[in-house]
Amino acid sequence: MEIAKNQEFIEKHLKKNMVLSTLDGVFFAFGSGMVPLATTIVYFVSYYIQNNILIGLLTTMSTVLINLPQIFMAKYLESKPNDLKVLCRVSLLQRLPWFFMGCSIFFIKDSRWMIFSIYIIYGLYSLFTGLSNVTWNDMMAKIIPIRIRGRFFGIRTAITSCAEFLGSLLCVLMLSFFVFPYNYGVVFILVGCFMMFSYIALMQTKEPDFVRNAKRxxxxxxxxxxxxxxxxxxxxxxxxxxxxxxxxxxxxxxxxxxxxxxxxxxxxxxxxxxxxxxxxxxxxxxxxxxxxxxxxxxxxxxxxxxxxxxxxxxxxxxxxxxxxxxxxxxxxxxxxxxxxxxxxxxxxxxxxxxxxxxxxxxxxxxxxxxxxxxxxxxxxxxxxxxxxxxxxxxxxxxxxxxxxxxxxxxxxx
Structure with a gap:
């Protein structure tokens, strides 16, 4: 069904979708605030790696893996009537790596292999973040009318920024409560938990079907x-x-x-x-x-x-x-x-x-x-x-x- 003919559907679910999107953002931002790449992740890696080039490689890898695959996902989305069905798969794969990162710290005893696994797992997280980003933005543009889009995303970003700040405070508490390196393992697993709460809220979104380009x-x-x-x-x-x-x-x-x-x-x-x-x-x-x-x-x-x-x-x-x-x-x-x-x-x-x-x-x-x-x-x-x-x-x-x-x-x- 064409989006122009489904304004009634969009308006009917608008308030619910805005609340769900805000909850999704709050939980996700709370988790993200615990593990900023430039601080928490890089600081942890620097305990094991003294080479600045290798440390910088983590940021470069993340940037490339987030941005480059988005064009492939964009092409795929144009032939799909519903973004949420795609998002339910890629967003789950985006969130699961945090559990694996936490487990790698607890169960991989060799520090070299542990750090190698962190790089690989964080790379997967970055990849699925990029695929999720373009899908989520496309869906939100479909379900949030343009007349309120600026205010909604402004208020949503304000709320999620506060959640991100609170997440950073919880990270400080967790890092001081447990011994190294297991304190980071606990933090990563907690991030995964908060992001799964985010995922549950995201999956309750109501989205109309809209075929833009059925021919791939x-x-x-x-x-x-x-x-x-x-x-x-x-x-x-x-x-x-x-x-x-x-x-x-x-x-x-x-x-x-x-x-x-x-x-x-x-x-x-x-x-x-x-x-x-x-x-x-x-x-x-x-x-x-x-x-x-x-x-x-x-x-x-x-x-x-x-x-x-x-x-x-x-x-x-x-x-x-x-x-x-x-x-x-x-x-x-x-x-x-x-x-x-x-x-x-x-x-x-x-x-x-x-x-x-x-x-x-x-x-x-x-x-x-x-x-x-x-x-x-x-x-x-x-x-x-x-x-x-x-x-x-x-x-x-x-x-x-x-x-x-x-x-x-x-x-x-």
Whole structure:
């Protein structure tokens, strides 16, 4: 049944679907907050691996495995009438690896094989995360009407950010309560439990059937269609280019705390405070951006959010104490909330109903090399010139993003 003829179905289940989606997000974010890749996972791995290249490989592997497979899933979804039936399989496979990671710590005695298994299992988690992401976004665009999409995702992101913060606190408690390395095993298994609660809520979602393209074409033909989209849909192409500039710029965020440590006497308590300010800001501004999107449209909100990012990078050159650094982290949370709450729906809005999944997948695959290249470029700028040059470069890239969006992208909603 066509989605245009099923507004009654969507409206009938709208409140239930919004509540279920929020519960799904809360449980998933609570678990994710316990195991951020950049902190908990990398810190654990660093106990056994002293090679920075091998440690960095984990992040690179995760980025590639999350983004690249999305285009294959997007092609598959276009011939399927129902996303939830696909999501029930890939999301389960996304959540189960946490139990295996926890068990590997308890039962694999040889540390080399244990770490090897962690890499493999986390790689599987990343793969199924990418496949789940494009499917989930496509389904949510189907069941959440565009008139409230900005507010809903803004509020949802605010709530899940709070859950993520609470999850990080529980992680600290668990790590101090049990002995190493079994404390990490307990944390990983707990993450799996919370994510299974998330899965139960997700599976209660009500979704109408909607066939977009019943005929499945060979991938080589599908790839040609992708090139046609890039060549003919200039609006999408310039939107991706503008976000690509922001993706490169945001690699500088990885070096903020490192730079701050070189000029300020930062303590672990200071880091905890900065993290709290960042997450609180992300929660509050998710709601602000959501309301602004429904009133002013995606283009205006994307530009406003990335202007906040621009200010935060320029302020990095004027750090004189914890006050300015705290202000920068608040700005960073505000900017990041646009990327989390608004950007996926902005990309969705460019593709329309028929090509929604394809646009999501194509954007993901185009951002992959930029996500991998950004930290390298920023590292080269820091080593070759200075931290200030890297932050100034990030600011210029953000300015380029805003200018490209303003001049080249035409979208009202």
């Amino acid at each position: 074409q060979p991938f080589i033909e599908y790839a040609k269609d992708l090139l046609i989209i890039l060549r003919e849909d200039k609006n999408f192409t310039f939107a991706v280019c503008s976000i690509g500039l922001a993706t490169l710029a945001n690699a500088a965020a990885n070096f903020r705390i490192v730079y701050a440590k070189t000029i300020l006497p930062i303590t672990p308590k200071d880091v905890a405070l900065l993290t709290a300010l960042w997450l609180i800001s992300r929660s509050i501004f998710s709601i602000v951006w959501g309301i602004l999107t429904d009133k002013k449209g995606y283009k205006f909100t994307m530009m406003a959010g990335h202007f906040v990012y621009l200010i935060s990078y320029l302020c990095m050159n004027f750090i004189g104490g914890m006050g300015m650094l705290s202000f920068i982290f608040i700005l960073h949370g505000a900017g990041e909330s646009v990327v989390l709450a608004i950007q996926p729906n902005f990309i969705i809005s460019l593709g329309g109903e028929d090509k929604r999944a394809t646009y999501l997948g194509l954007a993901a695959i185009l951002f992959t090399p930029l996500s991998a290249l950004g930290p390298v470029l920023m590292g080269l700028l820091i080593d070759g010139l200075s931290y200030q040059a890297a932050f100034l470069g990030a600011g210029l890239l953000m300015a380029g993003m805003i200018l490209t969006m303003y001049k080249k992208v035409d979208i009202l909603k």
